[in-house]
Amino acid sequence: MRQTTMEKNQHLGQILSGMDRVLVAFSGGVDSTLVLKRAEEELGAENVLAAVVASELFREEEFDGAVKLAEEMGIPVLKTEIKELEDENIIENTPDSWYYSKKLLYSHLNKLAEEKGYNYVLDGMIMDDMDDFRPGLKARTEAGARSVLQEAQLYKQEVRELTRELNIPVWNKPASCSLASRIPYGTKLDKTKISQVDQAEKFIIRLGFDMVRVRHHGDVARIEVTPENAANLLEHKDEIQLKLQELGFHYVSVDLGGYRTGSMNEVLPADTTSAKIS
Incomplete structure (x- = not known):
């Protein structure tokens, strides 16, 4: 039987409630914002860390906006940085470069989570990402990160609906990409x-x-x-x-x-x- 959006949101809460302390890869987009908000609701802000990653391949405005949004949500923020243009596998810009880019990101976040005592690294991947060319899925799986929106079977339209109901201003924000x-x-x-x-x-x-x-x-x-x-x-x-x-x-x-x-x-x-x- 097909689940309703409300049922999927309840399932998301059940997934998050057993995680204790989580580090969320936070971009300020609608998907990672829903992950951050629901983690805060289930675990408390003191057990959630928004890791905002600066990169040469993303706009500074995106970084600044993500930091501001997480702070407005009352979530502790960790500002950090990766250097993608120092990795020859990424510079070569082949289809495999996306894998190496995500591998660099997840490795960096795993190290931070271990250093700071967080049990899981969470990202904002959704069910729609299964239907596109996403080598990052392989890097995610290898790193042991959790895509809780996928685990709850949530699609973009449902994510926007839930984020709007939570009165989060980015519910209709256009998708950004490297x-x-x-x-x-x-x-x-x-x-x-x-x-x-x-x-x-x-x-x-x-x-x-x-x-x-x-x-x-x-x-x-x-x-x-x-x-x-x-x-x-x-x-x-x-x-x-x-x-x-x-x-x-x-x-x-x-x-x-x-x-x-x-x-x-x-x-x-x-x-x-x-x-x-x-």
């Missing part, structure tokens, strides 16, 4: 490319577009926005063209397929994406 996801596989990562896509996206966001990706194809920038915003994007074409050329792109294009997460995975062979859990 800036490395904007760069094609096989193109080595470096700080210059990461900065280019970061600054390009932030410029377009400031123009009023809340869902945007700028894909880096050498001297070509490929912009993705939602179909309903495509016409509006063209109204700003001159200023966008000028800004992105200032950032180092010679050509600026608009993807007619529109905004979508994981578009760089579309070129991967089927046998690669189907091996996401192994």
Whole structure:
């Protein structure tokens, strides 16, 4: 029999209630926010630690926002950092690089949890993540971290519903992802490319577009926005063209397929994406 969202939330509470002390990998997104809030409700804030990880591949604004949100929720915060661009396996930017990136993260969090006396490392992976190319699942399993939302069979729509009921302001926050996801596989990562896509996206966001990706194809920038915003994007074409050329792109294009997460995975062979859990 199919479980209701309320029943899944009750199951989530049962899972968390037996964990004693937990360290939550906290990004400030809707998924990890629900994990943090429900852990606090079941275990008490004194037994929950929000680990906010700074990375060269994520925006500083995301880090600062996560710290602020956890503090507003009354949860102790641990600010920490990983250096992904010091790992050659990540720099190479192959499909396997996602595995090494998550392996670095989970290893770092496991060490912190052991040092500070927390029984479990929790992340915000959800059931939807089972249907995409997610090498991080393998790294998660190897590290022994727990994806409690998956264990409770929760999907994104249900997570948003529960987070909204808890009056948490990020319930409808768009998903964020590593800036490395904007760069094609096989193109080595470096700080210059990461900065280019970061600054390009932030410029377009400031123009009023809340869902945007700028894909880096050498001297070509490929912009993705939602179909309903495509016409509006063209109204700003001159200023966008000028800004992105200032950032180092010679050509600026608009993807007619529109905004979508994981578009760089579309070129991967089927046998690669189907091996996401192994």
